[in-house]
Amino acid sequence: MKDRLVYAAYASGWAVLRHLPEPAARGLFDRIADFAWRRRGKRVLQLEANLRRVRPGLDEAGLRELSRAGMRSYMRYWMESFRLSVWSRERVARDVRVEGFEQLRAAMESGRGALVALPHMGNWDLAGAWVALEGYPFTTVAERLEPEKLFDRFVAFRESLGMEVLALTGGGVNVVGTLARRLREGKLVCLVGDRDLSEAGIEVTFFGEATRMPAGPAALCQRTGAALLPVSLWYDGPLLRARIHPEVPVPAEGDRREKTQAMTQAMAQIWERGIREHPEDWHMLQRFWLADLPVRATVDGAALPAAAGHPADPARPAPAGEPAAEASGP
Template identity: 90%
Template sequence: MKDRLVYSAYASGWAVLKHLPEPVARGLFDRIADYAWRRRGKRVLQLEANLRRVRPGLDEAGLRELSRAGMRSYMRYWMESFRLPVWSRQRVARDVRVEGFEQLRAAMESGRGAVVALPHMGNWDLAGAWVALEGYPFTTVAERLKPEKLFDRFVAFRESLGMEVLALTGGGVNVVGTLARRLRQGRLVCLVGDRDLSEAGIEVSFFGEATRMPAGPAALCQRTGAALLPVSLWYDGPLLRARIHPEVAVPPEGDRKEKTRAMVQAMADVWERGIREHPEDWHMLQRFWLADLPVRATVDEAAQPAGADRRAGQPADTARPAPAGEPAAGASGP
């Protein structure tokens, strides 16, 4: 019964919201964001705790305003995702601006393939749709969540945008092997890579504190020779902007673990700069730093493909479904 109710709520929202006039939809989701912000539930409080690390100099009033902007950005993601199925190619092209796209194009034209690694910023569904329309369909991974009908609907939606979506579990597919095979074929893989608090994550320094990030993107690039391209995303008025940063190269020295750790830290440094510039568009409503986690989750392990970061619909530390991920990269929900 619960699964049916969840699916019905999403399906109804999808059916209604994608046909609302744009100003009405924006106003509605801004009100939803403001309502959640005023209630100061655990998600908002955790968002503020995270933003305090990003902007430690803010007073309480400034932090509250930043968290309000953050909730509005978060709900904008949902509003756009509900409406994206009816957006035209022209609308997507008009509303997305990408810097550094020549780096992705060069990697793809060389036949190396590329892993685009993104943080939880802006709207990666919309960015993914733009990339696919530019002629680069890609492969990603989604954590299988309940209800199954909802998962299948999200997968069908993303596949309609030009994504190949691999289910993390229950699909009868070797996910890591499939991703490696796609890269060796010179294709594109997109993964969310800023949060993996399983015991297999790579410990990095982020805003001066320890957290874990997934080994998956770096490990895949070492394994296949693909280019590792970190990306940051943010909103700029009506536009979604993205910056494709220079390739994170495999270090010439060190063993596999040392090389992976250095590459993950390099990505963390890139994302730290992007988040510092646009903190309201970092949609991190879960516990993120190791200092905020139970003691049992702070044991550092060697890097290896491992368990997924849970998302919406999961118990405990949860947030929104995400469009891209990988077993060792914080595999996303639908």
């Protein structure tokens, strides 16, 4: 019964929002964002704890105003995603601006393939639709959503935009192997890579504190020779802007894990600059830094930070972890 109610709520919202006038839909989601912000629930408080690392000089009033803008940006993502299926090609082309696209085009035309890695910023579904319309369909990964019928609907929606969506778990498919195969075929893979959903993540320094990020993007590019291209996203009035940064190269020295750590740290530094410039568009409402995570006891009694096990937002692309041939998890 609960699954049926969840699906009915999403399906009804999807149907209604697709046909609302744009100003009405935007106003509705701004009100939802403001209502959640005023309630100061766990997610809003965690968003503020995260933003405090990004803008440590803000006073409490400034932090509150930033978190309000962050909630509005987060709900804008959902509003646009619900309505994206009825946007025309012309609307997508008009509302997305991408800097550095020549770097992606060069990597694809060389036959190497490319892995685009991005943080939870802006609207990556909209950016993905733009990339697909430019002639580059791609493969991504989504955390499985319950109920199954709702997950299937999200997948069908993304596939209609030109994405191949692999379920992170329970799909009967070797996710990492499939991603590696697509890259070796010279194709494009897009992964959200700023939050680790496993215990195989790489520890990096981010805004001066330790956290873990997925090893998958860097490890896959080492394994396949594909170009690793970090991306930043942000809103600029009615526009979604994206910046494709220069390729993160594989270091010449070090073992496989050392190279993966160096590449992941390089991406973290690039995303740090983008988030510092546009903190309201970083949709991180979960515990993120190791200092905020609960501890778990190891066999020998030592205390270690627990993995970031908070589920991703429904059907948002989830990061791949270490390749199965190199570690125990995907």
